[in-house]
Amino acid sequence: MSALNMPRADGRLPLYARLRDQLASRIANGEWSPGDMIPSENRLAEEYGVALATMRMGLKQLVDEGLLERRRGTGTFVKQPAFRADLFRFFHVHDVEDPDGPVIPESRILTRQEVDLPPEVKRAFGDDAGTRCLKLERVRLWAGDPLLFEEIFLRLPDFDGLMSLDPKEMGPLLYPVFLQEFGILISSATDELSFGTATSASAKHLALPADSPVAVIERVARNPVGRVIEYRRVHGRPERFRYRVTLGEQPT
The missing domain is CATH 3.40.1410.10 (Chorismate lyase-like)
Incomplete structure (x- = not known):
């Protein structure tokens, strides 16, 4: 999938922000569920046809927002929601x-x-x-x-x-x-x-x-x-x- 032709992507946004939105959509649509490990940065960068540094910026946004978490030596996972009152x-x-x-x-x-x-x-x-x-x-x-x-x-x-x-x-x-x-x-x-x-x-x-x-x-x-x-x-x-x-x- 080319990053320049990502569905529903807002072309006015920086490329890393458009990547963030597309990755978030895959979580929202259930392709990746809480607890799942997502593909590696290299694999995602290749899939979207973008530089590795750009993909890392998009993933970092999702980590900062609490949607993803990095586990040292293992990979990046969809974060389990902390259901509280x-x-x-x-x-x-x-x-x-x-x-x-x-x-x-x-x-x-x-x-x-x-x-x-x-x-x-x-x-x-x-x-x-x-x-x-x-x-x-x-x-x-x-x-x-x-x-x-x-x-x-x-x-x-x-x-x-x-x-x-x-x-x-x-x-x-x-x-x-x-x-x-x-x-x-x-x-x-x-x-x-x-x-x-x-x-x-x-x-x-x-x-x-x-x-x-x-x-x-x-x-x-x-x-x-x-x-x-x-x-x-x-x-x-x-x-x-x-x-x-x-x-x-x-x-x-």
Whole structure:
């Protein structure tokens, strides 16, 4: 494959950036799955008809972005995604028996239905959004207490089969389900934090009085080529909210 004729490549980008996009597409399309070793730099450079240094620059971008990892003496691999309950970093929860361990909350899916695309979801999904999407409502609990209420919007027809999955077998995290059941890898997400007022649904499921203040998180999640896969709106109990940021270098 000639690099100058790579499909869907934006000719305005530097060649190494176009290579990065094409390699990311092969990950997104499932040609290389998490944990797979990809072909060597030499082989890829030959396949695309580019200089070895150019291919190395394209691969380095994917390594820097966390899509690939280099293993000394072995090769370059598609990085295994670290599925965690990242939204819980905004809330004060910890396991008494393992305070430094990962926070994995309980998850209960309340509803699943096909709906018209809300305007904010259509904006996030972009021009190829279509007119309908799959909407999930879910509550997240910690030690039996409701902490987050989530509205999750997913593309159709990408997730057509999700309606038939048994919620009890889906586990507490959705992204592993996306990968295992639908071959869709979530590689990045942007969370926007604000504060607002509970809706009737979030007040009910968070056991809050009507019109209570809530922490609001809006998430846009993307696959390796930057296509938006999920839009999520989260309401959280405000008394458990926390925000911590470190500025400057840490002492060693």
